[in-house]
Amino acid sequence: MDIVNDILEREQKKAEKYKPIVVEKHLELEFDVGTLLTSDTNDLDSKLIKSDQERDIYLQSLARDNTQLLLNKIWELPTERIDEAIVVRLPQPTTVLPRAKPVPKPKPLTKWQEFAKAKGITKTKKSKLEWDEQLQKWVPLYGFRKAAAEKEKNWLIPVPQNLDPMTDMYEKKATEKSEKVAKNELQRLKNIARARKVKIPRVGLPITSDKASSTQLATATSVAKASTASLGKFQDKLPKEKEARGKGVHELIPGKERKRKLPVPTPAAEKEQNLSMIDRILRKRPKIDMEKAVSKHINEEQLQRSEEKKSMKPMKGRGKPKGKGNATNFSAKKPKGGKGQRNPSKKNPGRKRR
Numbered sequence: 001m002d003i004v005n006d007i008l009e010r011e012q013k014k015a016e017k018y019k020p021i022v023v024e025k026h027l028e029l030e031f032d033v034g035t036l037l038t039s040d041t042n043d044l045d046s047k048l049i050k051s052d053q054e055r056d057i058y059l060q061s062l063a064r065d066n067t068q069l070l071l072n073k074i075w076e077l078p079t080e081r082i083d084e085a086i087v088v089r090l091p092q093p094t095t096v097l098p099r100a101k102p103v104p105k106p107k108p109l110t111k112w113q114e115f116a117k118a119k120g121i122t123k124t125k126k127s128k129l130e131w132d133e134q135l136q137k138w139v140p141l142y143g144f145r146k147a148a149a150e151k152e153k154n155w156l157i158p159v160p161q162n163l164d165p166m167t168d169m170y171e172k173k174a175t176e177k178s179e180k181v182a183k184n185e186l187q188r189l190k191n192i193a194r195a196r197k198v199k200i201p202r203v204g205l206p207i208t209s210d211k212a213s214s215t216q217l218a219t220a221t222s223v224a225k226a227s228t229a230s231l232g233k234f235q236d237k238l239p240k241e242k243e244a245r246g247k248g249v250h251e252l253i254p255g256k257e258r259k260r261k262l263p264v265p266t267p268a269a270e271k272e273q274n275l276s277m278i279d280r281i282l283r284k285r286p287k288i289d290m291e292k293a294v295s296k297h298i299n300e301e302q303l304q305r306s307e308e309k310k311s312m313k314p315m316k317g318r319g320k321p322k323g324k325g326n327a328t329n330f331s332a333k334k335p336k337g338g339k340g341q342r343n344p345s346k347k348n349p350g351r352k353r354r
Contacts, residue, residue, distance in 0.1 A: 034093030
């Protein structure tokens with residue numbers, strides 16, 4: 001009997017490890033199999049939740065039961081076998097999941113990609129190494145080893161007959177390489193402008209009118225400065241030069257990083273930020289220039305007095321009026337006095353007495 005009891009106990013312990021797939025709930029769960037989401041609206045056991053010892057065990061069993069119900073729903077769907085594996089086609093999701101940022105738009109195709117798509121040209125994966133017949137070894141297609149191989153390969157460059165024998169072929173080759181890089185950069189800018197449906201001229205930067213605006217000129221200056229090997233790090237600035245800003249500047253200027261938007265703050269952080277902004281606005285007081293205000297007030301008073309004098313009516317003269325009719329003539333001139341200067345050699349006799 002002892003052997004039988006031992007076997008029964010072992011089987012019972014094994015059965016406890018593997019719980020049944022049938023789970024009973026008071027209320028049916030809400031399933032969204034497309035997103036593998038399950039919503040349980042049944043009430044929780046408050047006694048087990050408050051207990052420190054049984055809380056974790058209760059939550060684990062609850063999560064296990066809900067997961068089992070979700071798997072039961074998945075196994076109800078039609079299955080198929082792909083590469084010795086049983087898979088299930090999930091239906092379309094019904095729950096709309098919120099996003100912090102909008103869905104990214106697909107990147108527009110370049111001119112070459114559109115041409116390759118129209119002609120049916122497929123991109124084949126190439127090896128990173130190629131065989132050089134002159135050096136008789138494998139050379140990478142790019143990188144510092146490629147530059148070292150080019151120096152080893154072109155240690156002597158012959159001058160063609162149609163060129164000046166004193167031509168520096170190394171300098172000419174470097175110039176051709178820089179021109180090729182500039183051409184590729186111009187083509188990249190044209191692809192961006194074409195994707196945004198901006199009319200571009202054959203040469204230069206795109207403009208929207210007959211004359212370029214200040215923003216376009218600033219962008220053109222920034223692009224020209226950033227076209228150097230150091231991306232404009234050692235270029236001098238003009239006295240009142242402003243950096244190019246606006247949408248799409250980071251794409252035109254190589255090496256320009258776009259500022260990432262900060263994540264959405266919590267309600268408490270947003271409230272604190274708004275209160276601090278209001279405090280800064282209220283603390284700011286306008287600066288008053290007292291001398292300027294006093295001088296302005298005095299000027300206004302003088303203007304007002306001069307207008308009042310002009311509006312007053314002129315007084316009648318004492319003499320007889322000249323001319324015809326009853327019109328009054330006020331053009332009588334006063335006798336001119338001396339200019340305040342006396343002749344010191346001439347004596348003033350004074351007033352005669354009678």
